[in-house]
Amino acid sequence: MNVYCGIDWAERHHDIALINEAGTLLAKRRITDDAAGYRVLLELFAEYGDTPEDPIPVAIETSHGLLAAALRTGNRRIYAVNPLSAARYRDRHGVSRKKSDPGDALVLANILRTDMHAHRPLPDDSDLARAITVLARAQQDAVWHRQQLVNQVRSLLKAFYPAALDAFMGKQHGLARPEARAVLATAPTPARAAKLSLPQFQAALRRAGRVRGIEAEARRLKELFRSDYARQPQAVEDAMGHQLATLLVQLDAACRAAVELAEAVEESFRQHPDAEILLSFPGLGVQLGARVLAEIGDDRDRFADARALKAYAGSAPITRASGRKKFVGRRFIKNDRLIAAGFLWAFAALTTSPGADAHYRRRREAGDWHAQAQRHLFNRLLGQLYHCLQTRQHFDEQHAFTSLSADLVVAA
Known part of the structure; x- marks a missing residue:
């Protein structure tokens, strides 16, 4: 007898429904979100024929958390x-729009009973790949959070402290540079910056870790901050200085988090057997390669072919046709993290791969605008990556871009 399980997930408890192949409800139970509740669930499975060789499939609305791990x-x-x-699916069983947690668990179980073939199980990734997923996503979030804070600091400086923008925005990493954060923490207002002496600027640069050109940079900053700029009233300037100081504390923490997570990502990524293959591709470094691996995993049976991987990434176009109308455009349902990494990958590959x-x-x-051409390039690189991972080969420039036939395909 085939048995299917649906679990309605909640923060403190979970509702369980077991049905057979005819749709008959065999059991329903509410368990707590702790080890005792998980044991009750496993005992319930065993009661209805669950074995290590033939386990009962489970449908649940989340892939994260301790319940999913168990x-x-x-x-x-x-x-x-x-x-x-x-x-x-719930609307198929009634039009009253009633909803309950046990009812949702039953709906999930029926989804497996009727349409299991239309859904994909969670990939069987290794523990190392799942750990890389956690770290790479956290590092990506830290980078995004850091940039949000940089944007806030930039907007605030533009309102009362334009000299700071002229001092640091033209340099690599801009306001996220350690030197910029150290100097602005020392002088959060134009009035205080104008009073700083040359040794004070030098001390701030040394605290930021700079070891070369300290005297020349200190003289540049001193001259710049004492130049003539428009100013806010003193009371308003002081208030904005307090706001800047608090933002700098947050920005310092975000920068440290991004760096520490990047180090953890590199340590874990280099231990993975797929790392050498990923790093052999043009444009893929450690951090970007880890992000790609985090999203595609290392389960070789996860994607039936390269087309499935491209659809998952959102790089392949999608066709919408009805009658005489036909539209080929980009995908909106996709893995947003993977497509974001893909655009960076394609852009970096332009300077490293002829x-x-x-x-x-x-x-x-051929008429593509920049993003279209980038997405088309990412689509091709992703297909090559799928082939290399399946065959355990490194990227070969001579074999990767020999045929022009694939380039003539019109992409959205």
Whole structure:
């Protein structure tokens, strides 16, 4: 007898529903979100024929958390069903729009009973790959958070402290540079910056870790901060200085988090057997390669072919046709983290791979705008990556960009 399980996830408890192949409800239970509750769930599974060789498949609305981790042990297939998709299934059983947690668990179980073939189980990634996923996503979030804070600091400086923008925005990393943060922490207002002496500027630069050209940079900053700029009233300037000081504390923490997470990502990524293959591709460094690996995983059976991986990444176009109307455009349902890494990958590959640069230029000459050409290049690189991972080969420039036939395909 085939048995299917649906779990409605909540923060403190979970509702369980078990049904057979005819749709008959066999059991329902509410368990707590702790080790005792997980044991009750496993005992319930065993009562209805669950074995290590033939485990009961489970549908749940989340792929994260301790419950999902407990269920993923062994060969059990776990299906993470989008809550919006589950809501659409709920409408098939009634039009009253009633909703309850036990009812949602039953809906999830019925999804497996009727449409298991239309859903993909969670990938069987290794523990190392899942750890890289956690670290790479955290590092990516830290970078995004750092940039948000830099944007806030820039907007604030533009309102009362334009000299600071002229001092640091033209340099690499701009306001996120340690020197910029150290100097602005020492002088958070134009009035205080104008009073700083040359040794004070030098001390701030040394605290930031600078070892070369300290005297010349200190003289440049001193001259710049004593130049004639428009000023806010003193009371307003002091208030904005307090606001800047608090933002700098947050920015310092965000910069440290991004650096520490980057080091952790590099340490874990280099231990993975796929790291050498990923790093052999033009434009992929440690951090970007880790982000790509984090999103595609190392389960070789996760994607049926390269087209499935491209659709998952959102690099392949999608066709919408009805009657005489046909539209080919970009995908909106995709892995946003992977496509973000893909654009960075394609852009970096332009300067390191002659074939990638020629491919991009051909797409531009064919009429693609910049983002279209980048997405088309990422689409091709992703297909090559799929082949190399499946065959355990390194990237080969001569074989990767020999045929022009693929470049003539019109992409959205």
